[in-house]
Amino acid sequence: MQTQHAFSASRPAPGFIPALAPHPDDGTDDAPAGLTALGAVATLRRGTAAYREGDLASHWYRVVSGTGCTSKLLPDGRRQIGAFLHAGDFFGFEALQEHGFAAEALTDMVVIRYPRQRAESAGDADPTLNAFLREIACRSLTCAYERLLTLGRRTATERVASFLLELASTAPDGRTVSLAMSRSDIGDYLGLTLETVSRTLAALKHDDLIDMAGPHSLVLLDRPALEEMTEGDEPAVRFGRA
Amino acid sequence: MQTQHAFSASRPAPGFIPALAPHPDDGTDDAPAGLTALGAVATLRRGTAAYREGDLASHWYRVVSGTGCTSKLLPDGRRQIGAFLHAGDFFGFEALQEHGFAAEALTDMVVIRYPRQRAESAGDADPTLNAFLREIACRSLTCAYERLLTLGRRTATERVASFLLELASTAPDGRTVSLAMSRSDIGDYLGLTLETVSRTLAALKHDDLIDMAGPHSLVLLDRPALEEMTEGDEPAVRFGRA
DNA sequence: CGTTGCGTTGATGCTTGTCAACGAACGTGG
DNA sequence: CCACGTTCGTTGACAAGCATCAACGCAACG
Numbered sequence: 001m002q003t004q005h006a007f008s009a010s011r012p013a014p015g016f017i018p019a020l021a022p023h024p025d026d027g028t029d030d031a032p033a034g035l036t037a038l039g040a041v042a043t044l045r046r047g048t049a050a051y052r053e054g055d056l057a058s059h060w061y062r063v064v065s066g067t068g069c070t071s072k073l074l075p076d077g078r079r080q081i082g083a084f085l086h087a088g089d090f091f092g093f094e095a096l097q098e099h100g101f102a103a104e105a106l107t108d109m110v111v112i113r114y115p116r117q118r119a120e121s122a123g124d125a126d127p128t129l130n131a132f133l134r135e136i137a138c139r140s141l142t143c144a145y146e147r148l149l150t151l152g153r154r155t156a157t158e159r160v161a162s163f164l165l166e167l168a169s170t171a172p173d174g175r176t177v178s179l180a181m182s183r184s185d186i187g188d189y190l191g192l193t194l195e196t197v198s199r200t201l202a203a204l205k206h207d208d209l210i211d212m213a214g215p216h217s218l219v220l221l222d223r224p225a226l227e228e229m230t231e232g233d234e235p236a237v238r239f240g241r242a
Numbered sequence: 243m244q245t246q247h248a249f250s251a252s253r254p255a256p257g258f259i260p261a262l263a264p265h266p267d268d269g270t271d272d273a274p275a276g277l278t279a280l281g282a283v284a285t286l287r288r289g290t291a292a293y294r295e296g297d298l299a300s301h302w303y304r305v306v307s308g309t310g311c312t313s314k315l316l317p318d319g320r321r322q323i324g325a326f327l328h329a330g331d332f333f334g335f336e337a338l339q340e341h342g343f344a345a346e347a348l349t350d351m352v353v354i355r356y357p358r359q360r361a362e363s364a365g366d367a368d369p370t371l372n373a374f375l376r377e378i379a380c381r382s383l384t385c386a387y388e389r390l391l392t393l394g395r396r397t398a399t400e401r402v403a404s405f406l407l408e409l410a411s412t413a414p415d416g417r418t419v420s421l422a423m424s425r426s427d428i429g430d431y432l433g434l435t436l437e438t439v440s441r442t443l444a445a446l447k448h449d450d451l452i453d454m455a456g457p458h459s460l461v462l463l464d465r466p467a468l469e470e471m472t473e474g475d476e477p478a479v480r481f482g483r484a
Numbered sequence: 485c486g487t488t489g490c491g492t493t494g495a496t497g498c499t500t501g502t503c504a505a506c507g508a509a510c511g512t513g514g
Numbered sequence: 515c516c517a518c519g520t521t522c523g524t525t526g527a528c529a530a531g532c533a534t535c536a537a538c539g540c541a542a543c544g
Contacts, residue, residue, distance in 0.1 A: 070387075072387070072388075072391050074391070074395060074396075074473045075473050076473060078395040078396075079395070080390055080391040080394045080395045082387045082390055093379075093380070093383065094380065094383040094384050094387055095380065095384070096377060096380045096381065096384065100384050100387060100388065101387055120373070120376065123372065124369040124372055124373075127366040130365065130366050130372065131362070131366075133376070134362065134375070134379075135338060137335075137376075137379035137380075137383070138335070138336065138337065138338045138379075139338065140383055141335065141336040141379070141382055141383060141386065142336050142337070142338065142342050144383060144386035144387060144390065145312075145314070145324045145336055145342060145343055145386060146314075146342065147390060148322055148324055148386065148389060148390065148393060149314050149316070149322040151390060151393035151394045151433065152322045152393045152430075152432070152433030153316060153320040153321070153322045153430075153433060154316075154320075155499080155500095156499075156500070182521095182522070182523085183522075183523065183524090184522085188394075190394070191393065191394030191395060192500080192501090193500075193501055193502080194522090194523080195500090195501075195502085195523095195524085195525085196499090196500060196501075198523060198524055198525080199500095199524085199525080202524075202525085215522080215523055215524090231316045231317050231318060397531080397532095398531075398532070424489095424490070424491085425490075425491065425492090426490085434532080434533090435532075435533055435534080436490090436491080437491095437492085437493085437532090437533075437534085438531095438532060438533075440491060440492055440493080441492085441493080441532095444492075444493085457490080457491060457492090
């Protein structure tokens, strides 16, 4: 996908302001006032980039709605997705000077942009905000390390199963998952090819571990079995979620 | 390796105090005074753990001398090494409550332990320390993401080449590397088997890209060729180094 | 001087990637 | 409204890269 670099608005669009409030499915994830005061709403059209590799890291971000991903490309086109970005997730913290990963919208997105220098200064004077930022960084690191284990040591089936459980962990009923991303995106997230992802999902369906209404809508039928497949010991935690 | 949980000393051992000073090969990496004041020296024997998965995250750590690694196990014994820890590296920041990864000494190690709560409080009152901690977190995240790309998308040869370049990046001459870890450790770091690591190193030697005096002492003969093999665009940065 | 741990090398096979074909869904323009 | 191209997901056949299993040499050590 050819991404373009574009924000459509740097000031709140009226229709989106309600989304700035805490998300209904998670009462604990709104930012401290010191950070919220700095945020500006922006919208990102599907396929456009919030920033690219090498861009100056001038802002931190938070997803209001829609889904995106951070990704990095090798010169020959191989791609690794660092994280999927869902409503409530923070991103853009990984950079000191320049972004090492690009961030791109997989669907139309609404995000909040926080000017980084001002946010850092605010943190210096506000222990609550400071703790909040530390927590985001910690969670991001924990997630990244968990993913190292997945990419380094798990089989294709285990990877897909852990991915489904990760998505289901934020579903209201814990079992209904809607995939906003393509098979290719999932493959690039899990270090697999899109064909392997497709085949693995088909196998899980054949074994009655999941059900698929359409390619982007599925239900976990046997969560314990899926959890056992990942051989993991702790629940999946999503990237950057405070 | 059966790791044991043991610190041999919680107060400075006379012989090690000089190592607390900035490391001779890097004048920029000593901690702010506010953090240094909280540190207590401890020694770790080879094969012992600073902490294990599930331990309460009560401290942050910094390596004074020796080398270690953070690692995570699957129930069936598969292991993923999150990072190798060298002199100057900070570790233990990834945990909010409990450690998700264990940290273990691969050689005898000297580390500094910083009580986490006191360090966090100190950070709240000290912008310099605060920025320092942010920087460590950023670098750790950048490293982790770079490693996601390696584990998810690079071939065995590319992984080994990038590993060697990573090690060489802190060598005085940029080409002489001494491997403190075993082939098995390298494999667990790169998501490969120890046999593949051994074979890949042999192939690199055969192609005159590296020279091996012994299994743990090698020299990069053709850095440009190795860099091209990784297909990466930016220099390797080591975990947690400020 | 036997034992143990580690690194190397070989033979073999499995998991996953690659290449290809096909169908469904979607948008576009005649 | 329908032909058309495009994108995406699925499935099959095949190949390759790496894992697995195994044997051997060497150095360290009690």
